[in-house]
Amino acid sequence: MTDTSEPGAPTSGAKTPSAPQRAPAPIAWADAAPLALAGRPRRVIPLVVGFEVIAEAISVAGGSSFRHLMEPVTAAAVVFDEGWVLVDGGFDPARIRHRSLRVTSFDYENYAPVVPAGDPLVDQVAAAGLAWSDLAAAAVSHAHFDHTGAGRMLRPDQPLLIQRREWEHALAVTQPRAHFLFLDDLVRSNVQPVLLDGDTRIAEGFDALDTAGHTPGHQSFSIDLEERTIVLACDAADLRVNIEKIIPCGSTAGPDAARQAEASIRRLHELDALPDTEVWPGHDPEWGPWREVIDAQS
Numbered sequence: 527m528t529d530t531s532e533p534g535a536p537t538s539g540a541k542t543p544s545a546p547q548r549a550p551a552p553i554a555w556a557d558a559a560p561l562a563l564a565g566r567p568r569r570v571i572p573l574v575v576g577f578e579v580i581a582e583a584i585s586v587a588g589g590s591s592f593r594h595l596m597e598p599v600t601a602a603a604v605v606f607d608e609g610w611v612l613v614d615g616g617f618d619p620a621r622i623r624h625r626s627l628r629v630t631s632f633d634y635e636n637y638a639p640v641v642p643a644g645d646p647l648v649d650q651v652a653a654a655g656l657a658w659s660d661l662a663a664a665a666v667s668h669a670h671f672d673h674t675g676a677g678r679m680l681r682p683d684q685p686l687l688i689q690r691r692e693w694e695h696a697l698a699v700t701q702p703r704a705h706f707l708f709l710d711d712l713v714r715s716n717v718q719p720v721l722l723d724g725d726t727r728i729a730e731g732f733d734a735l736d737t738a739g740h741t742p743g744h745q746s747f748s749i750d751l752e753e754r755t756i757v758l759a760c761d762a763a764d765l766r767v768n769i770e771k772i773i774p775c776g777s778t779a780g781p782d783a784a785r786q787a788e789a790s791i792r793r794l795h796e797l798d799a800l801p802d803t804e805v806w807p808g809h810d811p812e813w814g815p816w817r818e819v820i821d822a823q824s
């Protein structure tokens with residue numbers, strides 16, 4: 527893993543994101559080429575790629591609409607004996623740095639995206655000693671714009687793994703803004719979507735878990751390491767309190783979403799109770815692995 531070249535133009539302002547053009551048609555997981563991974567997952571590298579202001583009631587059903595939290599935008603690298611997979615990818619920093627893009631992208635009352643200096647995703651991947659040329663795939667928990675920014679980094683042979691229900695939902699909505707979607711992050715010439723249907727074994731020791739509710743095709747990820755299992759809840763549980771007290775996320779979308787969110791948080795709570803299993807909340811500023819990343823930056 528010596529090649530640290532950075533494909534794409536991650537912070538090139540107006541160049542990214544471009545209008546959708548000749549984007550590859552999605553293919554089903556069963557029809558996709560095997561991922562360029564060998565062996566087992568050996569490490570999960572936590573990444574903090576931004577921050578955002580979120581009302582507590584968005585993260586926690588029944589929470590305060592008054593209290594606002596500065597939540598980390600997180601991602602993770604799942605590193606195998608050979609190759610690695612990126613889980614989620616934060617914002618495309620170009621959307622923050624480019625004034626008109628920023629204004630049009632984040633026109634929401636009481637919302638503020640933050641991307642610290644540099645390119646946190648690129649910088650932290652490099653600091654971990656990983657090469658983008660060894661990236662086998664990128665998996666996104668769901669299509670909200672604080673998760674899809676890594677599309678800019680992908681080559682067509684590094685597929686984007688997303689649940690079919692999420693993909694179809696994202697493309698079907700008539701008002702992407704109301705659903706916090708940047709379709710340009712997903713539908714682009716360099717991104718090959720591969721569609722998963724519910725629980726899916728992505729690779730030995732690495733599973734996608736159906737945790738719908740926050741969005742119609744939300745997925746979490748389970749990674750079996752030698753000494754423990756890590757479950758990345760992503761936005762099925764923004765905070766640890768969701769997992770510990772079995773409180774679903776406060777923001778849901780789709781038919782039957784409230785019931786699905788309830789079932790998903792119960793599933794995550796039960797996984798968290800298994801021996802040697804940790805469920806990591808997606809946006810908790812106090813969760814140790816994210817805190818350590820934040821504290822390590824200057």
Ligand SMILES: [Zn+2]
Nearest residue numbers: 670672673761
């Ligand atoms: Zn999120």
